[in-house]
């Protein structure tokens with residue numbers, strides 16, 4: 001791949017058959033041996049062997065043609081042919097593919113190819129217009145092409161230098177007609193390919209999705225999209241189904257260069273189907289919405305932790321308090337998580353309280369709108385800048401898990417307060433705002449029906465195939 005790309009950008013070699021003013025002392029004895037038709041005995045560089053052999057044949061033929069000439073002319077003629085062959089061998093086209101090693105610099109690499117500091121530095125400066133050669137990394141590939149002098153053991157002419165950035169991008173210095181260097185960026189154009197996959201969940205979601213050709217990076221994104229509405233640990237069971245439509249950015253020869261967006265993500269749980277569609281609104285904001293155009297991201301987080309696998313150590317509702325040793329109502333959900341785990345704001349809002357608060361320990365309360373607030377207890381420490389009056393975004397880190405206040409171990413106590421009443425955070429469904437309206441909603445509905453009509457059958461088909469196999 002690297003070589004293929006490099007070849008694409010490399011200028012076509014002009015197979016120069018030498019014009020360096022190199023005086024060759026040709027002894028008449030050697031010329032005589034040539035006229036006796038002995039073969040030219042010199043090392044031939046395999047890359048150019050064919051061309052060399054052709055040249056050698058031409059020389060032999062020409063020598064025969066000189067038979068009718070006067071002896072002086074004959075010698076002159078043969079001498080010039082010999083110069084041609086000799087020089088052709090001495091200075092030849094040369095491609096050097098270099099892998100950057102530890103301690104290498106762009107300049108030092110060029111130095112080892114025979115360029116002096118000034119020459120190397122000039123190339124460095126020109127390169128800098130598109131790429132800073134100081135940034136070359138160990139393992140990176142560099143292709144230097146030009147002419148190599150076998151006698152001086154160095155490159156006498158550089159035609160191009162190509163630095164491979166990754167499998168779709170390279171930077172090149174190319175010598176133009178006037179002998180000056182031009183710096184260029186070569187980036188292969190990518191084609192966006194839309195993929196779909198569906199399947200039953202057995203074992204882990206990642207494994208189930210991987211087995212249907214969904215790469216890990218996309219699986220993580222899928223989980224992130226649903227983290228506002230689904231608790232994968234609690235809500236997703238064996239036999240539930242996933243559906244996904246996602247983009248791959250592929251090269252012309254069909255290799256995946258990078259992953260694109262998830263256009264649609266669906267989860268068929270036991271008693272509900274959650275479908276989320278990617279949409280860019282008129283203001284240019286991208287978000288995922290339910291089929292009805294409700295913004296999923298704006299629904300309060302059910303588990304506002306960086307550690308999505310955190311288990312519920314104590315559910316919402318009546319329970320026997322582990323420290324007070326009596327039955328009381330637990331007004332939130334406890335998520336066990338390692339000390340220091342990031343705690344996210346459950347939704348956009350304004351910090352109302354951020355202080356030590358009795359049994360809650362270090363405590364934060366955020367007001368999201370006139371209807372909803374969330375509260376966070378037993379915090380180890382607050383994130384930088386978190387204090388009353390500060391506006392926070394959903395998903396922003398506000399604090400770190402700890403065990404302050406009445407607590408037996410590191411966990412997050414999370415409360416969702418609706419109209420002043422604490423409710424179960426694991427069952428919240430209501431969105432807190434920013435649903436699609438007007439023109440955006442119209443456009444969105446078209447997108448939804450488009451996706452549905454093109455993929456629903458396919459998903460059903462893939463599903464039935466899977467079932468019939470079993």
Ligand SMILES: [Zn+2]
Nearest residue numbers: 332333334413
């Ligand atoms: Zn609690």
